[in-house]
Amino acid sequence: MGEPRWYRELVRDAYGLTIRIDRMLVETQSPFQKIAVFENAVLGRVMTLDGAMMLTERDEPNYHEMLVHPAIFAHPQPRRVLVIGGGDGGALREIVKHPEVEEAVLCEIDPAVIEAARAHLPFTAEGFASPKARVHVGDGVEFIRAHKASFDVILVDSTDPKGFAEGLFRAPFYEDVKRALRTPGIFVQQTESPWYEDVDWPRAYAELGKIFAGVYPYGAAIPMYPTGYWTFAFASDQLDPWNQYDPGRAARLTGLKYYAPEHQRAAFALPAAAARRLKAL
Template sequence: MIQTEEFGNMLLLDGMVMTTEKDEFVYHEMIVYVPLYTHPNPQKVLVVGGGDGGTIREVLKHPSVTNVVQVKIDEKVVEYSKQHLPNIASEYSNPRVELSVGDGFMHILNSEDEYDVILVDSTEPVGPAANLFTKGFYAGISKALKENSIFVAQTDNPWFKGDLIRDAIHDTKEIFPIARLYTCNIPTYPSGLWTFTLGAKTHDPLDVNVSRFFDLDTKNYTPELHKASFVLPKFV
């Protein structure tokens, strides 16, 4: 953890920026709101990774959600975030949150027909996280999801990880009837342009009825941005 003048407290893992107090809301709102607004009634949500707590914070703003299971391989990141990023890691005492310390890959493989939404808020595809970017993992996600459900995974930036993104969307298309790629802009991440891969069994995020969007205290996400985020630069 380092303190910066422009971005406040900044969490780094292995020298790479994971999140900052100033711009974290962009990432966390986009990984959460797009799938949870696409699903008509999300109740049980799984978060793989996301140790800073921002993803579960945003999930819990959705009134239909009754249970959030977070699987994190290293609890130290969670405890560190509680201490140094309290505004981000603010919901770990919420009774709807269940924190499980373990391997997200194995948790997925051992789950079946259980979750409405799965969010893969992982680090770079190295070490234990490498398995979270494989076709086998996406197939496991499909099995762990209930009928008519959705998953989203962060899939890095198109400037330096184009092959990873192409593989992710290709593998998702082979497993899910609906596969989409969407983006957002995060100043402290490499290149600033970030992607998310979405797989859905039934509900297309481009066909969302914006009239059902309820009023949330967001800083970035809007119904208009929801659809606009799927408009990709030509090189992507």
């Protein structure tokens, strides 16, 4: 046997994540990004995009459950839900668990991500099989512009704000999102880690604050992401995370691995330094 192959993601050339690649399942270059899926004996199957960690079988529920459930539980009638990005299918899987949801639409720009997930990530791709699911391949910015007053909840499950995803973190996109929401409506987006003071992660909140009356940051522990702690923005003109929250609905959704009803408040308590940065906006 030869030397083992390793995946490494360095952070600031100072430290990083190292995972042994026990079996490479797919490694391909799409028109948008390099896609890899491999197996590890402890973490299960792992997906990376352009060398950046997207998910592991072990901890992906932390991310997908916290992206989806705080918003859907906060909405009194979340009948139609849109996710921009999310081609691995994990967010879609969580959305269709809600009996109130009648249709879950996914818009992914890169069909190769969907293909890789269907072939190699059955634990996230199971959402594609739901009769509630609708999949559209295309630019999320253009899709949002074409759908006015169409969705009760809109989620952005994208890569970080660079390259083709950068437009998903700017005020013009948020204005289009607001027009695409019904009344009442909720928007949620991943907003990176608040760990480093010189990273402009609050910018998304400043941009959202120009468009929505209420913007509420929250966080979750995601061990395989850089720093292990990730943030999300909850934005709405009509709803906050709590005023329409029904703990009975949350209690009836069993089998979750990370989200618990207590997170509907506890997750919105950010680390003190992160909270101070947002208050200073």
